[in-house]
Amino acid sequence: MTERVVVLAGGVGGSRFALGVRSAMGDGAELTIVANTGDDLWLSGVRLQPDVDSIVYALAGVNDAERGWGRAGESEHVSGELRKWGAGWPWFTLGDLDLGLHLARTGWLREGLTPTQVIARMAERWPLGARVLPMTDTEVDTTVTVRNGSSTRTMHFQEWWTRHRATLEPLHFDNPGIRQALPAPGVAEAIAAADVVLLAPSNPVVSIGPIVAVPGIGDALRITSAPIVGVSPVIGGRVVRGMADICLAAIGVATDASAIASHYGSRDRGGLVDAWLLAEEDAALAPTVAAAGIRSIVTPLWMRDEPTAKALAEAALVAARG
């Protein structure tokens, strides 16, 4: 029986996978979700943590399952008014319930709480059945540098992603300050003590990428005795969720389940993963993954609902056992 599982996760795909893992784990097992905070942003003086919130909302069961993000029963009174003021980011939707959390968080941060402590407060309201940790308490918001005529322009990831729908060709991604950032308290310890570490099928570049780029997390992953199992975010040569292919292209990785496995790399060869879950549609790529020194497991990857997410998580946990 697997007892201690750590999942590295981005937002929507990560939260769905986290739900599956929670279902797949037995009573008494400990689940720690390490959430990407590269998506975080300051908007009109308010701090947003989209991936953290997606994960917390999903685990709390208050998410809008149909829409795939945000709160169920949401309204947008404030957002509508902000648009009328031409203020903030009119292209960034802020639900009213969601904004309640952003304001609460901002107030707590200004009182001196860390992001880790803020999430702990969120879990007081909503029992999550898992511990959710930010990858770091330091602000390392992702930036994107794009071509701008003969020159370049750097903007916040959310501006590129949400406003420009990733249509501006990215040259590179960065997380300023990440080299000096420490893992949030508990993250490195959880990885060190884990029986299994799972990489959710999240965006390898802007979701998993920032998490593993925190030096102390990279180090913890290198030295943990736990097997590390990744789940492909690409099925049949297509990204499961929007626009990750554009991010992959920017770092020179093909939108191909085996190319992403090679990007993460085999632990035996100084990389990140021991095993890799491939979709049945990509079974033909299994030898390529194996050639990269990574054990491959072919299994259904689509998470259509909680049972399929649970089945995927079970496959990942089985894969971890070798």
Place this chain on the structure above:
Amino acid sequence: MTERVVVLAGGVGGSRFALGVRSAMGDGAELTIVANTGDDLWLSGVRLQPDVDSIVYALAGVNDAERGWGRAGESEHVSGELRKWGAGWPWFTLGDLDLGLHLARTGWLREGLTPTQVIARMAERWPLGARVLPMTDTEVDTTVTVRNGSSTRTMHFQEWWTRHRATLEPLHFDNPGIRQALPAPGVAEAIAAADVVLLAPSNPVVSIGPIVAVPGIGDALRITSAPIVGVSPVIGGRVVRGMADICLAAIGVATDASAIASHYGSRDRGGLVDAWLLAEEDAALAPTVAAAGIRSIVTPLWMRDEPTAKALAEAALVAARG
């Protein structure tokens, strides 16, 4: 014909009076409202300017006339959620539309705009028929010091007013930093160039008090050639709007139309006002006001609607002409 009128005003009473003055003035006349900013506060990282907003909402015609404050058609989705988080100030109601403005303002302030420039932006959306200026661009939020057992405790005015409903006995009020604060651009100039200056029937202690305590505003009022006419906020020994009597008691002024006139003082004797509008219910106090060196005018003071507010403003403008 009066051409240039300056009104010093607090929130609800001030905005009603401002509407009346705007109605009473002819075409081509210039109305400047100098708004109290002592009520301003930071709440969960967001900047609120309650008196400024009350005045702007009223002039824009988007205020909730029935409730007396805030926006018409308001909802409270975010406030409800903040209460569930136990965050912010659960006793301070934040309407969703109102919050849209607070967030827009906060974003603009963080971009480097001054409060004066923020209000100018508000007036781009809503033609106000008047220029609204904050008394100062400096933060001088009012504090209240109350007895706390054998010691004292100092809190933000809004906490005392809204949370404690002014039930804690105030020892004194303060606006930290106000001695160094400059009038907002245009305020001293408007007072210098005015044909009439009117003091709205606002709270003398925490609405008009902070405005005239800005040194450059006090100086401008002393030297302007314009007559200064005050309107009593007390009718028949009762404050028109809640709890001002508690503020008056704290500074040793009786809740009495003539006592407030004496508190402001006669300009001939180094004080603030040339003339004072008394309610008909207080006609017997006219000799006391006169004895203080202030010309008194007895007139209906209740502002039940726009016509009665206009009539009051007309009386004030007539009084200014001597």
